[in-house]
Amino acid sequence: MRITFLIFDIYGMGGTVRTVLNTANYLAAHGQDVEIVSVFRKNKDPFFPIDPRIRIRVLRNSVAAGQVGGRPGIKQRTLQYLRVPKLKSRLIHRDDEAYDAFSLMSDVKIYRFLKSLHDGVLITTRPSFNLMAAKYVDPRVCRVAQEHLNFDIHPPGLQRAIRRLYPRLDHLITLTDDDTATYRRLFDSTGLDVRKITNSAPQVSCPQSSLDQKAVIAAGRLVPQKGFDLLIEAFARVVERFPDWRLKIYGYGRERDALQRLILDKHLYNHVFLMGPSRDMQQELAQASIYALSSRFEGFGMVLVEAMQCGVPMVSFDCPKGPAEIVTHGEDGWLVENGNVERFAEALMDLMGDDEKRRRFGQNAVRNVQRFDIQQIGQQWLDLLEDIGRNRA
Known part of the structure; x- marks a missing residue:
């Protein structure tokens, strides 16, 4: 079967891109026919390596558009008109956190792609894409939706759309036990197959x-x-x-200026550094002694798995809903009451002041992370595809 992933931007960084590529690369290496359809392409080169056996199709190529010279023709002017702010997306759900990145033009491109599918397996990777697959994709296509955030985090409007349209899908893939239980309760009588396939290292x-x-x-x-x-x-x-310890934060985003002002206001300019994105987080992790996850909520917390691979102990807020399924409290890291800054600082200082505990937690992390090995998680995807093929036959 042809397996097609639909994703926001496969050339970008982030946990969703990383885990989609882990899965797609594994499937391609095991002889599957894999294509990734990326709605956007905002970088010339992919942030993470892509198996050359995977076909990549881009619907809205900002890199190519930037290379076009001369006066635009009628088609280009029409597309530019569709991109102006007043013509916002009609198909992407308004509660989607990336809603403003889409436009009427991206709607047209996504819709035409979805209507072109008549067989195989489509794997969608965000709620808006899941909803569009439920509404517009030929039911002869097996529609597999991934949920990278837990249901309770979604705004009420998006929750209502999920309740209404997800039953039209064939399979819903969740990341945690809690999410799996929640979605099975929601769709218990609908026939939707809800199964947990966690992210892989x-x-x-x-x-x-x-x-x-x-x-x-x-x-x-x-x-x-x-x-x-x-x-x-x-x-x-x-x-x-611990004035001789340093905090390095890697990544980019709209809060950079606000975080930099906070660093200055707290007089932490010699202690806290915004490093920008890194193409080799493993090398950066190898230079660290503690990994800190301070999220208010997470779908999973992929970077915790990467830190464990490098033998780095963790301090994480026990936020909904992923970290508690990754970090074993008191064994490979500390889970702290969600949002409790004072307790978080105490957990950091506990590891900073105890070399033996850091090493013990790090050794446990290397052992415990084996449960996220791609060979185990990848086999679960192969099992799903086997079930799909058997049911379709």
Whole structure:
């Protein structure tokens, strides 16, 4: 069967891109016919490696558009008109966090792509795409929707749309036990197959941290969800006792200026650094002694898995709903009451002041992360495809 992934921007960074590529690369390596359809392409080169056996199709190529010279023709002028702000998307749900990135032009391109499908498997990767697959895709196509956030986090309008339209899908893939239980309750009598296939660890050679660097690392989009403002607040308390430790935050996003002002206001300019994105987080993690996850909510927390691969102990808010299924409290890291900045600072200082505990937690992390190995998670995807093929036959 042809397997097609629909994603926002496969050339970007982030947990969804990483896990989609982990899965797609594994399937391609096992002889599956895989295509990734990326609505946008905003970078010339992909942030993460893509198996050359995977076909990539881009619906809205900003890189190519930027290379076109001369006066635009009628077609180009029409497309430019469709992109103006007053012609916002009609198909993307208004509660989608990336709603403003879409337009009437992207609607047309996504709709035409979806209507072109008549067989195979379509795997969609965000709620708006899941809803569009339910509404517009030929039912001869097996529609597999991924949920990367838990149901309770979605705004009420999006929750209502999910309740109404998800039963038209064939399979819904969740990341955590809690999510699986929630969605099974919601769709218990609909026939929708809800199953958990968690994210997998990237199949890379991970250098192991020596855990002797006085460095805490964090990574993710610089947006309110990731709680880097809370992390900076916590670190302001840490430096009073451990002034020789540093915090490095990797990533980019709209909150960068606000976070930089907070660093200055807290007089942390010699202690906290916004590093921008990194193409080799494994190397950065190998130079860290603690990983800090300060998110207000998470779908999973993919970067925690990457930190575990490098033997780095973790301090994480016990936010809904992913970290508690990754971090084993008191064994490979600390789970802290969600949003409690004081307790978060105390957990950081506990590991900073205890070299033996850091090393013990790091060794446990390397052992515990094996449950997220791509060989195990990839086999679950192959099992799903086998079930689909058998049912379709």
